[in-house]
Amino acid sequence: MATTGNKNINSKLVLLGDVGAGKSSLVLRFVKGQFIEFQESTIGAAFFSQTLAVNDATVKFEIWDTAGQERYHSLAPMYYRGAAAAIIVYDISNQASFERAKKWVQELQSQGNPNMVMALAGNKADLVDTRKVAAEANATGFVLQLTCLQEEAQQYAQENGLFFMETSAKTAANVNEIFHEIAKRLPRVQPQNPSGMVLMDRPAERVASASCCS
Amino acid sequence: MDDYEPGPVPSPRPLDRFGFVKPELNISPDGLIKGRSACEYEREERRVRKWRKMIGAGGSDWKHYVRRKPHVVRRRIRKGIPDCLRGLVWQLISGSRDLLLMNPGVYEQLVIYETSASELDIIRDISRTFPSHVFFQQRHGPGQRSLYNVLKAYSVFDRDVGYVQGMGFLAGLLLLYMSEEDAFWLLVALLKGAVHAPMEGLYLAFSFVPLPIFVTEVGDGYFRWRWQKWVGLPLVQQYLFQFDHLVREHLPKLGEHFTQEMINPSMYASQWFITVFSYSFPFHLALRIWDVFLYEGVKIVFKVGLALLKYCADDLVKLPFEKLIHALRNFPKDAMDPDTLLPMAYSIKVSKRLEEMKQEYENKNGKTAESAECNEKQKQA
Ligand SMILES: Nc1nc2c(ncn2[C@@H]2O[C@H](COP(=O)(O)OP(=O)(O)O)[C@@H](O)[C@H]2O)c(=O)[nH]1
Ligand SMILES: [Mg+2]
Numbered sequence: 353m354a355t356t357g358n359k360n361i362n363s364k365l366v367l368l369g370d371v372g373a374g375k376s377s378l379v380l381r382f383v384k385g386q387f388i389e390f391q392e393s394t395i396g397a398a399f400f401s402q403t404l405a406v407n408d409a410t411v412k413f414e415i416w417d418t419a420g421q422e423r424y425h426s427l428a429p430m431y432y433r434g435a436a437a438a439i440i441v442y443d444i445s446n447q448a449s450f451e452r453a454k455k456w457v458q459e460l461q462s463q464g465n466p467n468m469v470m471a472l473a474g475n476k477a478d479l480v481d482t483r484k485v486a487a488e489a490n491a492t493g494f495v496l497q498l499t500c501l502q503e504e505a506q507q508y509a510q511e512n513g514l515f516f517m518e519t520s521a522k523t524a525a526n527v528n529e530i531f532h533e534i535a536k537r538l539p540r541v542q543p544q545n546p547s548g549m550v551l552m553d554r555p556a557e558r559v560a561s562a563s564c565c566s
Numbered sequence: 567m568d569d570y571e572p573g574p575v576p577s578p579r580p581l582d583r584f585g586f587v588k589p590e591l592n593i594s595p596d597g598l599i600k601g602r603s604a605c606e607y608e609r610e611e612r613r614v615r616k617w618r619k620m621i622g623a624g625g626s627d628w629k630h631y632v633r634r635k636p637h638v639v640r641r642r643i644r645k646g647i648p649d650c651l652r653g654l655v656w657q658l659i660s661g662s663r664d665l666l667l668m669n670p671g672v673y674e675q676l677v678i679y680e681t682s683a684s685e686l687d688i689i690r691d692i693s694r695t696f697p698s699h700v701f702f703q704q705r706h707g708p709g710q711r712s713l714y715n716v717l718k719a720y721s722v723f724d725r726d727v728g729y730v731q732g733m734g735f736l737a738g739l740l741l742l743y744m745s746e747e748d749a750f751w752l753l754v755a756l757l758k759g760a761v762h763a764p765m766e767g768l769y770l771a772f773s774f775v776p777l778p779i780f781v782t783e784v785g786d787g788y789f790r791w792r793w794q795k796w797v798g799l800p801l802v803q804q805y806l807f808q809f810d811h812l813v814r815e816h817l818p819k820l821g822e823h824f825t826q827e828m829i830n831p832s833m834y835a836s837q838w839f840i841t842v843f844s845y846s847f848p849f850h851l852a853l854r855i856w857d858v859f860l861y862e863g864v865k866i867v868f869k870v871g872l873a874l875l876k877y878c879a880d881d882l883v884k885l886p887f888e889k890l891i892h893a894l895r896n897f898p899k900d901a902m903d904p905d906t907l908l909p910m911a912y913s914i915k916v917s918k919r920l921e922e923m924k925q926e927y928e929n930k931n932g933k934t935a936e937s938a939e940c941n942e943k944q945k946q947a
Contacts, residue, residue, distance in 0.1 A: 371731065372690045390697035395732045395845050396836035399891045414888065421687070421731045423771055426798030427832060 361411045363538055366432045368456045369441035370449035371420035374475040377521035378441060379417045382531055387522050394419045397431055404535050411535040413437075420452075432460060437469040437534045444474040444501060444518060457512055469537045470514040471530055474505050477518040478525070584849045585742070587698045614648045621655065628658045640861065644912060646904070647857045653743035659861045661760030662752035673747040676719035684721040684729035688714055695734035702738060712746045713738055719750050720757075727757065730769040732840040739844045739852065762863035767801030768840055803931075805839045806831045808923045809868060812916060816872055820879045827887045834894035838871055839864075846895075847902075854904040865916050873911035877901045 367375040376391050376398070383402045400415040416431040418424070432438060438460055442453040453472065460468060502518065509516035515533060519526040579587045620631050620639070632639050647655045657663040682688075692710050696702045701709035716737045721729040733753070740749035757766040809831045814821035824830070837845045842859055843852045858866045875882065878893065878901055885893055901907060 371687065388697075390693045392697055392846070393691050393694040393731050393734070395735070395840055397833070399833070399888075399895075401888055419731055423730050423769065423798055426803070427836065430830075430832060 359409050361409055361538060361540070363411055363413055363436040363535075364416070364434060365413045365437040365439065365534070366416045366418065366435045367439050367441060368418055368428065368432065368453075368460075369420055369439075369473075370443065370446070370452040373420065373441040373443045373446075373449050373453075374519075374521050375420065375439075375441050376417050378439070378473065378475060378519065378527060379415055381521045381524055381527045383415070385524075387524075396424075396427065402531070404531060406532065406535040409540065411538060413531065413535075429463060432464050434465060435468060436465065436538060437471070438464070439471045439473050439530065439534070440514070441473045441475050442505075443476050445476055445479050447501065450474075450501060450505065454508065457508075457514065461512070467539060469534050470512075471534055472505060472509045472514045472516045473530055474502065474516070474518040476520060476522070478520040478523045480518075581700060582849075585700045586696075586849060587700070587703075610648070614650065617642070617648050617651050617655075621651065621658070625654060625658050625663060643857050643861045644908065646854050649853075652853070652857070653748070656740075656743060656856070656860050657748055657752060659761070660752050660755045662748065662755040665755055665760060666748065666751045669751075673719055673750050676722050676750075677715045677746075680719075680722040682718050682721040682729070683725075685718060688717045688721065688729050688734075691731060691734050696738045699738075699742075701742060709741070712741050712749075715746050716741065716750045716753065720753050723750075723754065724757065724766065726771075727766050727769045732837070732845070733769060735841040735844040739856065756860075765801060765864065767804070768799060770800060771798055799840075802836055802839055804924065804927050805864075805867075806835060807927050808920055809835055809839075809871060811923050812868060812872055812919060813875060815919065816914065817875055817879055820875060820883055823883045824890075827885075827890055829887065829890055829894075833891060835871055838867055842867060843870065851902050851904050851907070854908060858908070865920060866911065868916050868920065869911040869914045870907065872914050872916070873907050874901055876914075877907065877910065 367379060369375050371393070376394050377387060379398075379400050380386050380388065380391065383400045394417055396419060398417045400417065401413060402415065403410055403412045405411075416435070418428055418431055438456075440453045440456045440460075442449040457470065457472070460470060506516050508514075515537075517526045517530045517533070519530055521527060582588050619627075620642070621628050622631075643655075643659070657666075692714055693702075693705065695713060699709070701707075702713065704710065713734060717729055717734060720733070720737075721727070736756070737749055737753060740752050744752070755761065756764075757769070758764050759766075813824065813831070842864075843855050855866060855870055874897055878897060882890060882893060
């Protein structure tokens with residue numbers, strides 16, 4: 353991967369995933385280093401930015417955190433179209449949220465930027481540790497189930513060209529790491545793209561001309 | 567009176583006068599219990615007396631008064647409904663009181679005996695709705711339980727809409743001023759349109775959109791449309807379309823700047839419409855907006871949105887994308903003062919253009935399923 357040329361990269365990143373998977377918490381942890389137990393639900397979408405130094409370059413992430421509910425789906429394309437990267441988040445203690453994550457991956461594969469760097473985040477990894485202790489004592493199937501999901505996710509990510517990490521917004525485990533990894537994987541040379549803002553072109557044009565529903 | 571009065575819930579942190587935990591640094595002067603001068607206090611007393619007279623005991627004179635003097639009512643509401651009467655007046659002006667009286671026992675039935683497919687979704691959001699308000703903070707406390715009941719009841723009452731994120735903020739705001747059952751019927755009045763046009767489209771999963779390319783001739787000059795496309799939250803989309811145009815018409819310079827910076831209203835205004843300013847907006851301002859919203863309808867949301875942009879336009883036109891997005895979600899305190907912002911909002915006229923742009927939007931995007939079906943037969947070549 354070429355690392356010469358642009359030292360400052362602006363990169364649009366979108367977070368997608370089921371309600372309550374921890375999208376907002378991950379951003380909050382990454383951007384402000386905080387965790388709030390009762391994070392207000394996201395209505396519409398929220399914007400954040402954060403800069404990372406990777407090797408010889410600085411990557412500035414322009415992050416869109418979206419609402420997760422199925423019903424809000426129609427608002428999502430505007431945020432992922434033209435995005436250079438996406439984190440698809442699921443909750444490791446919730447199988448349904450993993451299914452939802454797979455749907456997002458499919459949608460990004462068919463509708464998103466073909467060069468998009470995609471990360472799959474199995475969030476709330478801290479729950480494993482808490483439950484493990486309990487499970488060892490009474491041998492519930494919980495840990496087994498979580499372990500299965502982890503293997504499944506790993507395999508799914510491999511097959512679909514994503515990279516996979518288990519994260520915890522609560523303990524901060526792997527949060528910086530996942531953004532770092534994305535930053536490293538971003539294409540370094542963006543020819544004829546001095547401002548970096550060109551990545552925003554497509555969605556804005558669509559919206560200006562069609563407003564929605566195209 | 568059904569007004570909920572926050573009891574002496576022990577809280578380690580100081581609260582503002584609406585029951586929200588005060589943010590540590592940025593303390594809003596309007597949220598504080600201010601030492602009022604005797605003069606102010608008396609003026610407020612007189613205002614409440616006037617309102618009580620207008621309403622009559624338990625709202626008995628209200629309809630009569632509104633019929634006789636709608637403009638007086640409008641003027642008074644625009645100045646703000648006295649907080650101690652707000653819950654009752656909201657029920658009167660929204661038409662929810664009538665719904666309640668016409669449907670005795672229905673709410674109880676919905677809460678106790680019915681089950682909803684949305685129960686888990688609702689539970690997931692309960693502790694994430696107004697998490698900084700004492701009434702909703704306590705896990706499984708009365709606030710959270712009421713919120714759950716209202717939302718569940720609505721999701722059963724209207725299974726097409728079910729539960730949608732955002733509704734919790736509406737219900738939460740109402741629950742601070744009235745009982746569960748009253749809040750439920752007010753939600754029904756709004757979404758089903760007791761007085762104004764129904765707003766359920768804010769939350770509907772989709773409405774169909776005809777795709778002309780799929781029109782096929784079926785003989786005798788009749789055409790069959792194929793309803794292939796659908797749009798989620800159709801009314802949000804329509805409102806955003808209308809708002810975008812209004813911004814360009816009322817604030818052309820800012821509109822131009824937005825285009826250059828690739829900002830469109832769905833990036834900053836969707837939650838204004840979805841929650842009628844009850845989400846992440848100063849509460850004292852939200853209440854004043856709701857006073858007018860319930861009496862005059864959704865056009866106040868457009869007016870307030872435009873007034874906010876207008877007030878800040880000189881600053882906004884200078885900002886690049888990122889700062890602009892931030893500014894559009896964090897308006898300065900002086901812009902949020904109801905007594906500055908609302909008079910400005912009232913002076914902006916939008917009704918006629920809203921209607922025209924609704925037509926335009928429908929022509930461009932097709933109508934909802936029902937009205938479109940009628941179209942089908944008329945569509946002769
Ligand atoms: N234990 C644990 N809880 C988390 C974690 N991340 C988020 N949560 C909680 O999960 C809930 C939903 O989080 P939120 O970020 O709002 O999810 P979103 O709907 O995807 O944005 C909140 O109550 C968070 O406190 C995590 O890593 N570990
Ligand atoms: Mg969120």
